[in-house]
Amino acid sequence: MESTIIKTVNYNSYFGDNHVVKSVNIEIPRNNVIAIMGPSGCGKTTFLRGINRMHELIPGAHAEGQVLLNGEDVMVLHPIMVRLKIGMVFQRPNPFPNLSIYDNVIAGYKLNGIKLPKAERDQIVEESLTKVALWNEVKDSLNKKGTFLSGGQQQRLCIARAVAMQPEVLLFDEPTSALDPISTATVEDLFIELKNNYTLIIVTHNMQQAARVSNRTAFFYMGELVEFDETNQMFTNPKDKRTQNYITGRFS
């Protein structure tokens, strides 16, 4: 039996009076890749950003209900602690432009004032870059700027930066939508690898990507979680008519 790492209980989020995510109850099993899909404006990104309390950074936004990480309510934890446990990677690769590759990977520690001996820092950088299959490509140019890399490499650098903090969960908001097909394939292969050590939750507009990389898929529509099931089940025999209409391209 898989253990649950993230569980939400009647989770709602709002932008002012606008009720964007409606009473979502979901249990996410550990060491899985979860895809979240749905049409634009369905609340999937807002839901994702609620998991590590990024949502509340937006003025006027608030959330209700519970998000449990290993049974602990993240709403009562310190947001920084939450984000150390639940890392995030965004749509566009966003390495710090003025930092080297090395410093980008270790940036989470520096920004949080965590001082480590050089040997330990070196080890974290090497391990993190190895985990994202970037080490062999950049080991001789660690002092070059992160922006020197290609788009796909930059995105893997951003994943390494998140991985360096040793999180339990990684959130991805359309992580390959700015990448070419080759870089996308590399990042998708990486998801499968990362699953061994982390739980990945990926918001994607690309249904084939959801089908390729995830074990389970959640379908959101108009703020509601309509269906959450094994990915092969969702793509061969979805239970809800709305899911079927969406994945077969029949949504008007």
Add this chain to the structure above:
Amino acid sequence: MAQIENEIRQLKDEVVNMWTLVRSQLQKAKSAILNFDKDLAREVVVREKRVNSYELKIDRDCENMFALRTPVAIDLRFVLAILKINNNLERIGDIAEGISKLVIYSENPFSEELLVRSNVLDMLDVSFSILDDALASFENENTILARSIFKRDEFLNEINIGLVDFTKEYLDEHPEEITELLYIFSIIRKVERIGDQVKNIAEEIIFYVEAKVLKHHYKKE
């Protein structure tokens, strides 16, 4: 309407056309037996090439659907079902051709008594009836009708099971008809296989509409 819906409609129309052609081949094969019409039997053999062309065209269209539209859910089940139904229909076309060739090979017409007592014409009528019902259930996504086919396929199997006994009995009574009897024997074997093909088609329709796999399990249902 989504582009994929148009293409699925077109694919469905092609299969219906192939179905109609195969049905007409079988109908002509029956008339050829009944009237000992070798010209009609030759026409069936010639038109078999058209059935084969349909099969290739539908296969190619399914391949394009997979490559270009990446169908999922009901669309995926539809294209998978079409691939198999296409194959089953082509086999029924082959059977119609095989029956017609036997009519061509036979030197003498089949006696009325042989045709009646062997049940070969009844078997062909049941084949038409299940083939037509399978088509109606495919067009209307009617799985109740599709399920009714399983029972009628058993009628064909029963006649086939009694075939050896009938052949011995008839041979004792009419040894002079041995050649014609052997041709009818072979034809009945072929008609029995039509039932199997239509049963497979019915299973594919249920899979496409209900996402249930009945293969090897329909008796339990």
